[in-house]
Amino acid sequence: MTILKNMLRAGVLAVAGAAAAASAAVTAQQAARLGADLTPMGAEKAGNAAGTIPAWDGGITSAAKAGFPNFKSGGHHPDPYASDKPLYKVDAGNMARYADSLTAGHKALLNAYKGTYFMNVYPSRRSAAFPQRIYDATRANAATARLTGAGTGVTGAIIGVPFPIPSQGVEVIWNHILRFRAEIAERIIGQAAVTRTGAYNLVKFRDETMVGYSLPGATEAALDNVVLYFIQETIAPARLAGEILLVHETLDQTLEHRKAWLYNPGQRRVRRAPNVAFDNPGTGSDGLRTSDQFDIYNGSPERYDWKLVGKKEILVPYNAYPLHSNKLKNSDIISPLHINQEHARYELHRVWVVDATLRSGQRHIYKRRTFYVDEDSWQILVVDCYDNRDQLWRVQEGHSINYYEIPTFWTTLELTYDLQSGRYLALGLDNEEPMTVNFNARRTAADFTPAAIARRGTR
Numbered sequence: 001m002t003i004l005k006n007m008l009r010a011g012v013l014a015v016a017g018a019a020a021a022a023s024a025a026v027t028a029q030q031a032a033r034l035g036a037d038l039t040p041m042g043a044e045k046a047g048n049a050a051g052t053i054p055a056w057d058g059g060i061t062s063a064a065k066a067g068f069p070n071f072k073s074g075g076h077h078p079d080p081y082a083s084d085k086p087l088y089k090v091d092a093g094n095m096a097r098y099a100d101s102l103t104a105g106h107k108a109l110l111n112a113y114k115g116t117y118f119m120n121v122y123p124s125r126r127s128a129a130f131p132q133r134i135y136d137a138t139r140a141n142a143a144t145a146r147l148t149g150a151g152t153g154v155t156g157a158i159i160g161v162p163f164p165i166p167s168q169g170v171e172v173i174w175n176h177i178l179r180f181r182a183e184i185a186e187r188i189i190g191q192a193a194v195t196r197t198g199a200y201n202l203v204k205f206r207d208e209t210m211v212g213y214s215l216p217g218a219t220e221a222a223l224d225n226v227v228l229y230f231i232q233e234t235i236a237p238a239r240l241a242g243e244i245l246l247v248h249e250t251l252d253q254t255l256e257h258r259k260a261w262l263y264n265p266g267q268r269r270v271r272r273a274p275n276v277a278f279d280n281p282g283t284g285s286d287g288l289r290t291s292d293q294f295d296i297y298n299g300s301p302e303r304y305d306w307k308l309v310g311k312k313e314i315l316v317p318y319n320a321y322p323l324h325s326n327k328l329k330n331s332d333i334i335s336p337l338h339i340n341q342e343h344a345r346y347e348l349h350r351v352w353v354v355d356a357t358l359r360s361g362q363r364h365i366y367k368r369r370t371f372y373v374d375e376d377s378w379q380i381l382v383v384d385c386y387d388n389r390d391q392l393w394r395v396q397e398g399h400s401i402n403y404y405e406i407p408t409f410w411t412t413l414e415l416t417y418d419l420q421s422g423r424y425l426a427l428g429l430d431n432e433e434p435m436t437v438n439f440n441a442r443r444t445a446a447d448f449t450p451a452a453i454a455r456r457g458t459r
Contacts (some may be wrong), residue, residue, distance in 0.1 A: 026165045031142040034164055040135030041128075042142075042164030043375035044350060048313060052124065053349050056376060059129030059402065059409075066404040073405050073409040074438040076431075079321035080404075084122050090346075091118040095345040097293050101315050101320065101348060103372060105384040105395030108419055113337050124347040125319050127402040128286070128376035128409040131140060133216065134180045138164050140375060152302045153252030154178065158213065161378055169306030169354040173371070176297060177377040179226065179253075181410045182403075185209045186441040188235070189430035190330065193286035198336035202429070203284035204236040210443045213251065227251045229448035232283060233456070240284060241265070244453045246275060253300040261450045262298045263457040270377070270450045270457075278303060279365045288425035289416045290365065296380040296398045297371065303364050304356035311350050314372055318347040320399035324412040337422055338439070339415065344399065350375045351382075366393070374400075377409035387420075394418050406439055 031419045039045050039056050047055040058210035063071040066080040090098050092114035095107060097219040102110075109117050138160030145162035148155050154162050161179055163171035186208045192200040212218060213227035228249035234240045242265030249258050263269070275291075277299050283290040322343045323333065333339050352373040358364055367390065372382040383396040399413040413428040430436045446452065 025144055025146060026142050028064060028143065031139060032164055032276055034139045034142060035150070035303070035366050038165070039132065040164075041138060041161065041376060041378065042166075046134060049349070053313065053350060054124060054126060056126045059403045059407065060127045060208065061129045061407055063405045066402075068404075071257065071405060073440050074435045076324060076326040076436055077321060077401060077403065078378035079111065079319075079325070080127070081122070081319055081321070082217060083127055084125075086120040086122055088121050088285040089118055090121060098315065101313055103314060103384055103395075104370065104392060105382060105417075106315065107336065108392050109395060109417060111341060112419055116335075116341070117338055118313060118341050118411050119346045120308075120341070120344065121315060121346050123137075124349060126349075126376055127319055127404075128374065128379075129402060129404075129407040130180050130377075130409075131406070134160050134214075136160070136258070148252050150302070151306070152300055153250075153254045155220070155252065158218050158223075159215075166308065166352070169308040169356070171354075172308060172352045172354050172373050172378070173297065173301050173306055176373055176380050177299075180214050180408055181209070182406055182408055182437075182439050183211060183215050184441050184443050185437050185439055187437040188430065188433045188435060189427065191425065191427045191434075192286055192330070192334055192429060193284075193288050194237065194334055194336075194424050194426065197338060198334060200334060201237060202330065203240060203428075204233065204253055205283075206235050206441060207232045208393075208441065208447075210445070210448060212445070223251060225250050225252055225255055226445075227349055229443075231448060231453065234284065242457060243283075244457055245273065245276065245283060246270075246448060246450065246453050248448070253302065261453065263453045265336070265457055268457065279363075285425055285427075286423075288423060289427070293383075293396060293416060294414075294427075296383060296411065300432045301356075303359055303362040304369070305354045305359050307357070309353035309355055309370075311375065312353050312372075313348055314351050314353075314382070315346045316349050316351060316372060316374070317344060317397050317399040318349060318381070320345055323399050324401055325431065326431055330429050330432055333413075333429070333431070334426060335388055338417060339413075349381075371410050374409075379409055379411065391420075393420055403437060403439070412436075 141157040144156035159195040161175040172419040210229045230247040232245040244263035247259045279290040287377040354371040368386040370384040387393040395417045397415040398411040416425040
């Protein structure tokens with residue numbers, strides 16, 4: 001199989017000259033900016049001229065620096081910014097004053113839910129930080145990473161983000177896909193598909209992720225084109241419990257798309273699941289999100305043309321420690337039409353704006369999507385999703401925190417608001433769980449095979 005992949009890779013690279021040329025690696029002079037006027041991840045190190053966005057000072061590099069030296073992985077992370085007070089509140093009455101820093105989606109939410117939806121804006125805290133080895137690999141990638149095909153794969157990159165100084169939109173999206181979250185993570189999370197009245201049934205997942213791409217000592221050759229292994233086991237409610245999804249995510253999707261398998265507890269067998277991608281419905285989501293909206297965006301970028309609009313200062317969800325707190329119950333967060341906005345924190349940050357338009361001949365329920373990507377972490381924070389009538393349909397938010405014991409910056413709660421139905425999906429609820437994210441789990445590739453999930457399902 002590896003020989004076949006190498007033969008295919010050679011063929012792909014032979015016909016991908018135009019794409020490779022358009023995605024030429026940066027010069028040594030450009031790469032030298034990383035860690036100088038740019039952060040090691042490629043963000044502008046300086047604050048903005050108005051002083052409303054501070055300079056990056058390294059972020060929160062440890063639990064001790066967060067102020068919680070005794071914190072243990074798997075717990076609910078105490079808020080290092082608990083003493084912050086909102087600077088101002090954006091609502092339907094004053095949103096025109098802040099129009100330049102609002103996304104189309106947030107404007108729509110403010111207008112749609114005038115009596116209840118608002119955004120508390122706090123001091124901007126550039127908390128994102130990553131291990132030194134991620135910074136070192138990112139700088140090395142800057143000189144070697146290239147797109148393959150029509151942007152559907154990446155070569156010449158490992159461990160760090162591939163394009164810290166991007167020149168096109170699809171490079172920004174690949175930075176999100178390949179960003180460092182952790183080497184291995186295990187978590188139990190809840191997903192609530194909320195009706196207009198605020199009613200919901202909680203679906204609970206145990207998911208396990210091993211990012212081969214990010215493992216210490218990883219090489220592109222050793223990956224055999226698989227960058228990420230993922231298991232999602234449904235553990236509640238009883239009628240869905242026992243279903244297990246296994247995914248192998250690929251680096252160069254011009255060679256092969258992701259592979260997926262599903263264990264069905266009723267049949268007690270594993271079968272290939274070819275439709276866990278693109279706009280197929282997400283597991284247990286009641287049709288409120290697509291498969292490629294998990295982790296805000298995942299999978300092959302092949303169905304869209306990706307335009308790099310540029311960088312803007314935007315109000316985005318950030319440092320969402322209250323939404324991750326065990327001091328709240330799920331019922332404290334879930335409310336009709338949208339979450340209880342008293343617990344949401346927004347900050348002004350510089351984000352990369354990427355506009356994705358459906359390619360000719362391709363299909364997806366979203367004709368266009370606009371992504372707002374954090375410059376400090378490459379985490380997508382907000383997405384505006386448009387239907388085939390060019391009407392704004394859904395708005396995604398990635399409420400994120402620095403998991404400072406690693407450190408890494410990742411979502412703690414993903415929201416998908418459906419403006420047309422008045423419903424929404426909340427994914428990542430862990431407030432009532434004894435364990436949030438366990439970064440100390442031990443896994444190998446052998447734990448992520450069809451045979452392994454069959455054994456889990458029958459034990």
